[in-house]
Amino acid sequence: MFALDIKGLTKTYKSGTKALHGIDLQVKQGDFFALLGPNGAGKSTTIGIISSLVNKTSGEVNIFEYSLASQMESAKACIGLVPQEFNFNQFETLLQIMLNQAGYYGVPRSVAKPRAEKYLKQLDLWEKRNSAARTLSGGMKRRLMIARALMHEPRMLILDEPTAGVDIEIRRSMWTFLKAINEQGVTIILTTHYLEEAEMLCRNIAIIDKGVIVKNTSMKSLLATLNVETFVFDLSENVSSLNLSGFDYRLIDDHTLEVDVHKEANLNTVFEQLTEQRIHVLSMRNKSNRLEELFVRLVESGRNPVTGEIANG
Amino acid sequence: MANRNFVALRTIWIKECTRFLRIWVQTLLPPAITMSLYFVIFGNLIGSRIGQMGGFSYMEFIVPGLIMMAVITNSYSNVCSSFYSAKFQHNIEEMLVAPVPNWVIIAGFVGGGVARALLIGIIVTSVSLFFVDIKIHNLAFIIITLILTAVLFATAGLINAIFANSFDDISIIPTFILTPLTYLGGVFYSLSMLPELWQWVSKANPIVYMVNGFRYGFLGVSDVNQYVSLGLLIGFNVILLSVAYSLINRGVGIRS
């Protein structure tokens, strides 16, 4: 049994937009799963259908042992949703929002109160509990939506671009929090177009583009398919020429060196060769986001070169 | 399951009541003031010149209608603005995502509108006691008519909000349909004062039946048969509740 099992899901909006062209997706229980894709790919539509905010056109969705179509309420009870757009009543206080949410899921007050305190504290919102939601900063609102989604302690947490517009520090603390939740056994699905985020957090990944899943694999094997990485070295001396055997390299200017390193190659040998030539490295970084490159490549390779259409699968 | 639904229903209902109590200056005070003015101007000042109507003093005659008028406008506008603002701010999604059956959502919102209507009914009745001794002919009839009317117009307000796409859309129907029908619904006059043609036309106005049914409960007199009133009220309730249920089930205005 999967935490999420989607078969042949399609969606055509009333406007005529075909947002999903029959996607299949399986997420294992306990997984930390990324649904990655550019804007307009169909991520929010997929999540909208799973969380019953969007009516599907055709296809099947199962959530744990329940069919979303025929056992809707049991299926819904398994899901905690953190939507892409803020959707709480701006005039209610944080505590009211949390307690109402518990009520919608049938959690009695006596259980809901300590739970609201627990999650508001964990997400660093407890001081604000009696403020109206509209007074929160963007990052706080995002965290409030995460806290709210946990009020009924769902078996699966779905987050639609949870870190959009959140500064890096808060983003990192959210990542730590989500990892901890996942370690407690909660299945997590998140959509993102921050590629670093998927790489940091997720074990498995599906890549979606124009309503089609173009890749569905483990994060590890996805990364393994990328066998060349480009490193940028900042050098301490002016260097006019150097020699690295076994590597493709370019001297960008007299302080900057770029080296293409194969997956199996040993980075130490680059340093050894530089040291022999009395060239010192001040710092080193990745040139590009590998996932970014990979994404472009996947999407391009799946696209029919003549029509620009994406092939299925 | 039943318990979960009960907790959800209570949550929505309390949330709705909290909302109109929090903004009482907008929700409770205006009808109290308006109705007091009606009592003073129509009942006291003008009424004393009008003399008897249907065998009662003008003041006695209009009190039930005025209570009904307040109940109608307040149950309608409570659900209409609350549901529309939940749509507008998207917090309706909190309920749509949760395992709340659609009938619980409807019952919660309508229940909130009914609560406000009844509270206002009590306020207006209390105010009227300063001007007139209220007679009670049939208390059960009063209560049943009151509740059925409140449910009916709360549901109508919900349907309005389901279709509304702007704040204009939630004021068009109250302004152009509800208010005229209420004023022409026999609150201020007995239908028997009208020419025969207009008596017939008036009988196509559902509010006539509610006002008269309610007045029957107080005074024992009515322009229309009180059981016809009751039957129509039940019938309209069944129709509108079914419409609302079907709209929410299909996700009209709330699911894309």
Ligand SMILES: Nc1ncnc2c1ncn2[C@@H]1O[C@H](COP(=O)(O)OP(=O)(O)O)[C@@H](O)[C@H]1O
């Ligand atoms: N409510 C809607 N009505 C019509 N078209 C929509 C609606 N929501 C999304 N779309 C369209 O569906 C496609 C997928 O959108 P979406 O699922 O929001 O993508 P993503 O979340 O990956 O950015 C886009 O072309 C978008 O314009």
Ligand SMILES: [Mg+2]
């Ligand atoms: Mg989106």
